[in-house]
Amino acid sequence: MLGEYRISGRRASDIAASVEHGVASGDLAPGHVLPPMRELAVLLGVNPNTVAAAYRTLRERGVIETAGRRGSRVRPRPASTARGSLRVEAPPGVRDLGDGNPDPALLPGLGEALAVAAEAYREAPHLYGDQAVVPRLAELARAGLDADGVPGGPLAVTSGSLDAIERVLTAHLKPGDAVAVEDPGWGAVLDLVPALGMRVVPVALDEEGPLPGEVERALRAGAGALVVTGRAQNPTGVTVGSRRAGELRAVLAEHPGVLLIEDDHGHAVVDLPVHPLAGVTEHWAFVRSVSKAYGPDLRLAVLTGDGLTVDRVMGRQQLGPGWVSGLLQWTVAHLWATDAVDTAEVARSYGERRDALVRALGERGIAAHGRTGMNVWVPVSDETGAVARLLHSGWAVAPGARFRMTSPPGVRLTVSTLSAADIEPLADAVAEAAPAARPVSYG
Numbered sequence: 001m002l003g004e005y006r007i008s009g010r011r012a013s014d015i016a017a018s019v020e021h022g023v024a025s026g027d028l029a030p031g032h033v034l035p036p037m038r039e040l041a042v043l044l045g046v047n048p049n050t051v052a053a054a055y056r057t058l059r060e061r062g063v064i065e066t067a068g069r070r071g072s073r074v075r076p077r078p079a080s081t082a083r084g085s086l087r088v089e090a091p092p093g094v095r096d097l098g099d100g101n102p103d104p105a106l107l108p109g110l111g112e113a114l115a116v117a118a119e120a121y122r123e124a125p126h127l128y129g130d131q132a133v134v135p136r137l138a139e140l141a142r143a144g145l146d147a148d149g150v151p152g153g154p155l156a157v158t159s160g161s162l163d164a165i166e167r168v169l170t171a172h173l174k175p176g177d178a179v180a181v182e183d184p185g186w187g188a189v190l191d192l193v194p195a196l197g198m199r200v201v202p203v204a205l206d207e208e209g210p211l212p213g214e215v216e217r218a219l220r221a222g223a224g225a226l227v228v229t230g231r232a233q234n235p236t237g238v239t240v241g242s243r244r245a246g247e248l249r250a251v252l253a254e255h256p257g258v259l260l261i262e263d264d265h266g267h268a269v270v271d272l273p274v275h276p277l278a279g280v281t282e283h284w285a286f287v288r289s290v291s292k293a294y295g296p297d298l299r300l301a302v303l304t305g306d307g308l309t310v311d312r313v314m315g316r317q318q319l320g321p322g323w324v325s326g327l328l329q330w331t332v333a334h335l336w337a338t339d340a341v342d343t344a345e346v347a348r349s350y351g352e353r354r355d356a357l358v359r360a361l362g363e364r365g366i367a368a369h370g371r372t373g374m375n376v377w378v379p380v381s382d383e384t385g386a387v388a389r390l391l392h393s394g395w396a397v398a399p400g401a402r403f404r405m406t407s408p409p410g411v412r413l414t415v416s417t418l419s420a421a422d423i424e425p426l427a428d429a430v431a432e433a434a435p436a437a438r439p440v441s442y443g
Contacts, residue, residue, distance in 0.1 A: 004027070005022045005027040005028055007019055007022070007034075007035070007040060007043075007044070008044070009044065009054070010044065010045075010046055010050075011050065012050050012051075012053035012054040012057065013054070013057070015040075015044065015046075015050070015051060015054035016054040016055075016057045016058050016061075016063075019034070019054070019058055019063065019064070020058070020061075020063055023063055023074055028074050029074065030074050030075065030076040031073055031074060031076070032073060032074045033070075033071050033072070033073045034055070034064060034071065034072045034073060034074070036071060037051040037052050037055060038051075055072055058072075059072075059175070059176050060174055060175055060176065061175055061197065062075060062175025062176055062196075062197020062198070063075060063175075063197075065176060065199075075176075075197075076194070088387055088391055088396045088397065088398070088399065089396070090391075090396035093394065094391060094394050094395065094396050095394060095395050095396065095417070095422075096396045096417075097395055097396060097397050097398075097413045097414050097415075097417070097418075097426075098396050098397045098398035098412065098413075098414065099398075099414060100234070100374075100375070100398070100412075100414050101296065101414065101416060102269070102292050102293070102295070102296070102374060102416055103349070103350075103374075103416040103417065106341075106345075106346050106349060106350075107293075107294065107295045108294060108295075108335060108340035108341055109340075110295070110331065110335075112334070112338075113331045113332075113334040113335050113338075113340065114331055116330065116331075116334045117327045117328075117330035117331040117334065118327070120326075120330045121326065121327055121330070125326075126323075126325070126326030126327070128322075130326070132156070132157065132314060132317070132318075132322070132323040132324075133155050133156065133157050133323075133329070134157075134326050134329040134330055134333060136330070136333045136337075137157065137302070137329045137330070137332060137333040137336075138155050140333055140336045140337060141155060141288070141302040141304075141336075142155065142304075144288070144336070145286070145288070145302075145304055148273065148274050148276065149274075149275075149276055150276045150278055150286050150304060151276070151278050151279040151284075151304075152304075153304040153305050153306060153307065153310060154304065154305075154307055154310040154311070155302060155303065155304050155310070156302075156303045156304075156310050156313050156314050156317070157300060157301070157302055157303070157323070157324045157329060158287075158300075158301050158303055158313075158317070158324065159299045159300065159301075159321070159324055160289060160291060160299045160300065160301050161263050161265055161287045161289040161291070161301045162188050162189070162192065163299075163301070164285070164287040164301050164303045164313075165189060165192065165227065165261055165263065165287065166192055166196065167303075167313045167316060167317065168259070168261055168285040168287075168303070168305070168309060168313060169192075169193070169196060169198065169225060169259075169261070170196060170316070171309055171312035171313055171316065172224070172225070172259045172283055172309070172312075173196075173198060173224050173225055173259065174197075175196065175197025175198060176197065176198070176199070177198050177199070177224045177225070178198065178199040178200075178201050178218075178221070178222050178223040178224060178225075179193045179198050179199065179200060179201065179223060179224065179225045179226075179227065180201045180202075180203050180215065180218035180219065180223040180225065180226040180227070181193060181200050181201065181202065181203065181227050182202075182203055182205055182209075182210055182227070182228065182229060182233065183202030183203060183204060183205070183404055183405045183406060183407045184205070184235055184236060184377070184400065184403040184404040184407045184410065185227075185229070185233070185234070185235075185403060185404075186229070186234045186235075186263070186403070187402040187403050189227055190403070190405065200405060201218045201221060201223045202405040202406050202407070203215055203218050203226075204407065205233070205236060205238055206238075207238060207369075207371065208238070208239075208240060208241050208243065208244035209228065209229075209230075209233070209238050209239070209240035209241075209244050209245075209248070210226075210228060210240075210244075210248065212244075212247040212248055212250075212251050215248060215251050215252075216251050216254075219251070219254075219255045219258055223258070224257075224258065224259060225258060225259035225260070225261060226252070226258055226259070226260055226261070227261045227263065228240070228248070228260070228261070228262050228263070228277060229262075229263045229264075229265065229266075230262055230263070230264050230266070230274045230275065230276070231264070231266040231270045231272055231274055231372055231373070232265065232266030232269055232270045232292075232372045232373030232374070232375075233266075233372075233373070234265070234373070234375060234403070235375050235377050235398070235400075235402075235403045235410075235412040236369050236370070236371075236375070236377045237354070237369060237370035237371045237372050237373045237375055237376070237377065238369075238371060238372075239266075239270065239272050239371055239372045240274075240275055240277075241275065242275050244275075245275035245276070245277060248277050249277050249280045252277060252280040252281050253280050255281070256280070256281050256282050257281070257282060258281050259281065259283045259284070259285075259309075260277060260278060260280070260281045260283070260284040260285070261284070261285045261287065262276060262277060262278060262284075262285070262286045262287065263287050263289070264286065264287060264288045264289070265287075265289045265291070265292055266292065266372060266373055267288050267289065267290070267292075267293060268290075268292075268293035268294070268341045268343045268346065269292045269293045269343070269346055269347065269350065269373060269374070270343075270347055270372045270373060271343055271344050271347035271348075272347075272372060278305075282306065283305070283306050283308065283309050284305050284306055284309070285303055285304070285305035285306075285309055285310075285313075286303070286304050286305060287301050287302070287303050288301060288302045288303075289301040290332055290335075292373075292374070293341045293343070293346065294332065294335055294340070294341060298328065298331070298332060299324075299328070300324055300328055300329065300332050347372075350373065350374045350415065350416070351372075353415040353416075353418045353420075353423075354370045354373070354374065354375075354376055354415045355370075356420070356423045357370070357376050357413070357415060357418065357423055357426065357427065358370050358376055360423050360424060360426075360427035361376075361378065361427050361430060361431070363427075364427055364428070364430075364431035365431070366378060366427075366430060366431055366434065367379065368430075370415075374414055374415055374416050375412050375413065375414050375415070376412070376413045376415060377400075377410050377411075377412055378410055378411050378412075378413065378430060378434060379408055379409070379410045380400075380409050380410055380411055380434040381409065381434075382409070382434075383399055383400050383401065383409035383410065383411065384399070385433075386411055386430075386433050386434035387399050387411060389432070389433035389434075390411070390429055390430065390433045390434075393429040393432070393433060394429070395413075395426060395429055395430075397411045397412065397413050398411060398412040398413075398414070399411060400412065411434065413426075413430075
């Protein structure tokens with residue numbers, strides 16, 4: 001099974017290094033089964049405990065995985081090409097509905113906020129040793145979280161929600177651990193988890209969010225963490241309602257050792273309330289991003305959680321970037337304090353375009369989904385063909401492969417740049433390019 005590659009070494013560290021060298025060189029490809037520990041110990045003339053220690057090191061580093069009596073094998077490598085690169089480039093004359101960006105017309109102007117931040121910096125520049133979280137931002141963030149029923153906890157600020165999710169995962173989990181993730185779900189998270197050497201466990205959805213039975217199955221199978229999007233789920237638009245939130249809290253209550261991460265990336269874009277799950281498990285994190293409502297270039301998210309989790313995140317952050325720019329924090333604080341985004345108006349604008357497209361597709365026999373946010377998910381039977389035919393018709397859409405693992409094929413359409421005049425021509429193009437697929441309920 002190992003071909004011509006020979007594992008060598010007398011010490012556990014040397015044996016582990018030999019296996020890692022084989023993996024790096026390609027001589028030990030993903031899926032290759034390693035010799036049983038006792039067999040390799042005989043071949044190398046060492047104690048079986050030495051091989052066991054080497055295999056344990058390799059598991060912790062995410063190089064190999066062990067499946068009981070089936071033995072240890074080289075783990076699949078994280079994809080070197082991110083799912084985001086699966087996007088379809090829109091040539092001249094083709095409308096790009098696949099980038100996932102917000103409508104620039106709905107983003108607030110930053111001139112006043114940046115001027116206020118500059119003045120705050122002039123009066124009290126953020127220096128080494130200062131608090132990582134600007135007090136004014138912390139005050140506003142805490143007030144918003146309290147109003148939404150998020151449990152009390154310390155605050156941290158990260159460079160966006162994905163940065164927060166990564167820091168929380170690595171604060172508690174190690175390579176080889178399993179993470180339950182929505183399927184279909186945010187492609188960046190589906191990339192991040194294996195990149196950390198962890199395993200993705202897909203969790204199916206319906207119109208109310210993750211299915212409780214699916215979550216229970218994933219947790220019973222050993223998932224050490226669960227990542228949930230509370231509203232405007234990417235790519236389906238699913239929002240967790242109060243009933244489903246109660247059901248999920250009941251499941252989580254039976255697994256108090258699971259790490260819960262909630263991603264509220266729909267903050268200030270959706271006018272439906274968020275129903276937090278936080279506080280049921282011992283370790284939890286609630287992440288609130290500003291990118292969708294205030295602009296993707298504002299790389300900032302507020303994170304709260306249990307004391308140990310936030311402490312670990314901030315401690316590790318101090319050994320890297322240290323903190324998120326105080327200028328950026330002051331800018332966001334001013335935007336929040338002045339209600340620079342009219343959430344009701346933003347939600348109405350996206351909702352009119354999204355609902356019109358879903359309705360037009362429905363009239364053509366296409367069961368599209370999009371309850372909240374700026375995306376519409378369209379199940380298709382032939383994903384590649386649908387993307388190609390839509391591109392030929394003048395519309396670039398995001399292939400569902402960016403967002404799914406075991407869920408049925410689909411394509412994602414971002415409605416941010418659509419006008420009322422676009423809806424009917426787009427619906428006609430989708431109906432022609434993607435004949436009705438088996439219905440899937442997402443919202």
